[in-house]
Amino acid sequence: MAIKKQSFMKGIFVIMGSQILIKILGFLYRIVQTNFPQFADVGNSYYGSGYQVYTFILAIATMGIPNTISKLVSEKITVGDRRGAHKIFKTAFLVFVSIATVFALGLFFGAGFIADNILKNSGVKYTLMALSPAIIFVAMSAVLRGYFIGMENVSEYSKAQILEQIINCVFSIIFVVMLLGTSPEIMAAGSTLATTVATSSAFFYLVRYYRKNRKEIWDEINKSEVFATESRKKIAKKLISYAIPISFGSVVSALAGLIDVVTVVSGLQHFSNYTLEMANEKYGILSGKVDILLAVPLSINVAFSVALVPFIASAIAKHRKDEALSKIRYSLKLSSLIALPCTVGMFVLAEPIFQMLFPNAPYGAYLLQIECWLLFFSVVDQTIFGSLQGIGKLMVPGVALLIGAILKYVINVVFIPIYGEVVPAISSIVYSGTAFLIASTALFKALKEKMPVKEMLLKPFIASAIMGVAVFFAYKGFILIKLGNTISTILSIVVGVAVYLIAVALLKILDKEEIEQLPYGNKICKMLKI
Numbered sequence: 001m002a003i004k005k006q007s008f009m010k011g012i013f014v015i016m017g018s019q020i021l022i023k024i025l026g027f028l029y030r031i032v033q034t035n036f037p038q039f040a041d042v043g044n045s046y047y048g049s050g051y052q053v054y055t056f057i058l059a060i061a062t063m064g065i066p067n068t069i070s071k072l073v074s075e076k077i078t079v080g081d082r083r084g085a086h087k088i089f090k091t092a093f094l095v096f097v098s099i100a101t102v103f104a105l106g107l108f109f110g111a112g113f114i115a116d117n118i119l120k121n122s123g124v125k126y127t128l129m130a131l132s133p134a135i136i137f138v139a140m141s142a143v144l145r146g147y148f149i150g151m152e153n154v155s156e157y158s159k160a161q162i163l164e165q166i167i168n169c170v171f172s173i174i175f176v177v178m179l180l181g182t183s184p185e186i187m188a189a190g191s192t193l194a195t196t197v198a199t200s201s202a203f204f205y206l207v208r209y210y211r212k213n214r215k216e217i218w219d220e221i222n223k224s225e226v227f228a229t230e231s232r233k234k235i236a237k238k239l240i241s242y243a244i245p246i247s248f249g250s251v252v253s254a255l256a257g258l259i260d261v262v263t264v265v266s267g268l269q270h271f272s273n274y275t276l277e278m279a280n281e282k283y284g285i286l287s288g289k290v291d292i293l294l295a296v297p298l299s300i301n302v303a304f305s306v307a308l309v310p311f312i313a314s315a316i317a318k319h320r321k322d323e324a325l326s327k328i329r330y331s332l333k334l335s336s337l338i339a340l341p342c343t344v345g346m347f348v349l350a351e352p353i354f355q356m357l358f359p360n361a362p363y364g365a366y367l368l369q370i371e372c373w374l375l376f377f378s379v380v381d382q383t384i385f386g387s388l389q390g391i392g393k394l395m396v397p398g399v400a401l402l403i404g405a406i407l408k409y410v411i412n413v414v415f416i417p418i419y420g421e422v423v424p425a426i427s428s429i430v431y432s433g434t435a436f437l438i439a440s441t442a443l444f445k446a447l448k449e450k451m452p453v454k455e456m457l458l459k460p461f462i463a464s465a466i467m468g469v470a471v472f473f474a475y476k477g478f479i480l481i482k483l484g485n486t487i488s489t490i491l492s493i494v495v496g497v498a499v500y501l502i503a504v505a506l507l508k509i510l511d512k513e514e515i516e517q518l519p520y521g522n523k524i525c526k527m528l529k530i
Contacts, residue, residue: 025165029172029191030292035360038180039187044288045265045280046188049119050127052257052287054107054134054192059247059254061103062139065096067389068243069146078318082224086217089147091235093140096243100139108132120266121280123185130193137199144206160202160209168198248398249385256405256431259412260286260424267416267423282421285364289354290371290425297342297379321447328387328443329452332380336460337509339379341500344468345493346372352475352489371425377432380456384439388446396442397435404434455509463503471496 033039033047069092076085107114111128115121141160171194179190210217230238264286268279315324346353347369354365385397411427444451474495478488504510 021162021165025162025169029169030288031357032173033176033187033191034288034358036176036180036187037360039176039184040361041281041284041288041363042277043184043188043191044284046121046123046127046185047191048284048287048291049121049124049261049265050131050188050192052254052261053114053119053124053128054131054195056251056254056258057103057107058135058138059250061100061135062096062142062247065092065139065142065243065247066146066149067386068092068239068247069143070149071389072238072242073147073149080224082221084230085147086221087230087232088235088239089143091232092146092239093143094232095236095239096139096143097136100136104132104135107135119261121276123183123188126185126189127192130189131195134196134199137196137203141199141203141206144203144210148206160205163205164198164202167201168194170194171197242394245394245398248395249401252398252401252405256401256408256428259405259409260428263409263412263416264421264424267412268421270417271420282364285367286371286421286424289358289364290368293346293353293368294371294375294378297338297375298382324390325447325449328383328447329455331383331387332452332456333460333509335380335383336376336456337463337504339376340460340464341467341496343372343375344464345471345496346375348468348471349475349489349492352485352492356486356489367421367425370422371428374429374432377429377436381432381436381439384436384443388439388443391443391446393442393446397439400435400438400442401431403438404431407431407434459507459509460504463500463507463509466503467496467500470499 030044034041034044036043069088072088073085076082076088108129111125111132112122114128115123115125145160172191175190175194176187179187260283264283265276265279268274268282269276274282315321315327350365350368350372354362354368381397388394388396408427408431411430412424415423415427440451471492475488475492478491479485483491
């Protein structure tokens with residue numbers, strides 16, 4: 001069959017590689033935009049505010065779709081019912097696209113009301129209108145992606161995302177350049193219009209791939225065993241019953257971002273007599289600089305949450321708990337190995353990174369030094385949530401995030417008018433940390449296992465601390481010999497990566513079997529003589 005099943009770790013690294021490329025492309029256009037003096041932090045505020053509202057609505061309309069469909073399709077394929085899996089796909093397309101269309105129309109015609117009455121920031125209206133059609137294309141793509149992932153094939157999912165980000169990157173820059181000389185809110189709307197163009201392109205790519213393989217898909221369906229058919233009504237009910245708890249976590253996660261949109265700009269206008277423009281500038285630093293830097297390790301780790309759901313669901317369906325538990329432990333360890341060095345590196349190099357990436361708007365590095373500490377919780381949360389969904393604990397991630405979001409809202413409302421823009425950075429750590437404690441406790445209680453604290457936290461933290469010290473002194477040394485900020489920062493990162501890998505090897509954080517699952521794992525084992 002043309003749509004080939006891929007191994008768990010191959011799927012992980014296919015998604016991870018695509019996410020790294022996607023975030024590099026995302027960096028490019030956000031950095032270019034930010035360095036236009038007419039756009040800068042104020043433009044980022046309008047862009048970020050509109051995008052957070054869009055993300056929240058998207059979470060309600062579509063975010064549960066890929067995991068819902070991949071889980072149900074995977075369960076059907078596991079027992080040999082490919083006809084049932086395809087019927088789930090067709091029913092899902094009808095159900096979710098209808099829902100998304102309603103939300104897209106609501107956002108387009110309600111953009112003015114949302115901007116004026118909820119956000120108290122009227123310039124966001126144009127960004128919301130530009131983004132609204134994207135909801136429909138994302139929903140259609142999500143159904144196709146969920147179907148492919150359920151068959152444990154993630155390569156086309158990843159290719160579509162890369163295509164989407166390339167188009168988004170190119171057209172975002174083109175539209176902003178075309179609109180130079182207009183107001184920041186109009187330029188922000190032009191940039192977000194590129195999202196609609198990009199999501200439509202990704203959808204047509206996936207449709208083309210599906211049509212190309214339709215004959216092979218139906219050959220497999222016709223060869224599969226005959227099972228009792230379910231009605232479309234019953235399938236639709238099952239889809240919605242799964243999607244609501246799965247998307248609940250995505251909705252609450254998007255709500256946390258929306259909390260900042262609603263509370264930060266309005267709260268800052270009561271702090272030290274900030275004007276609306278000054279408040280937008282501070283929020284623009286958080287949404288346009290800090291958030292895009294933190295998004296890199298978060299996006300890389302998305303691979304685990306995406307690939308874990310169908311894998312664990314399949315293992316549980318086959319009553320292979322040990323196999324599922326092994327993959328959960330391994331994924332958590334790798335997530336921690338990704339998150340902790342990124343956290344320490346951003347803390348140590350926050351100021352140099354801002355000067356390197358945003359030379360025309362280098363302000364706000366202190367906010368990155370604060371908020372970077374949420375990375376560990378947020379990255380590991382993704383893996384924990386995927387694991388919980390895979391074992392059928394669908395509501396736990398949403399509940400954990402909701403409790404964290406409530407605390408974040410209270411902290412923002414009470415303390416932003418008193419202490420200013422540092423508060424949302426701190427409240428974000430509280431939000432992610434609370435969700436981590438609740439979700440991890442629930443996961444290991446359900447598995448009847450103890451959390452591997454030593455392997456997941458202690459050893460990776462020691463390796464990261466060693467790396468942090470090396471990076472600090474390396475940067476100081478490179479600056480001392482007058483290599484300049486950009487070269488010194490890049491060389492310091494290279495030193496940090498080398499030192500971290502050596503520390504991981506010396507501390508024996510990964511055993512031979514775990515290393516062998518990595519790309520070129522056998523060669524790495526030979527190099528390390530293990």
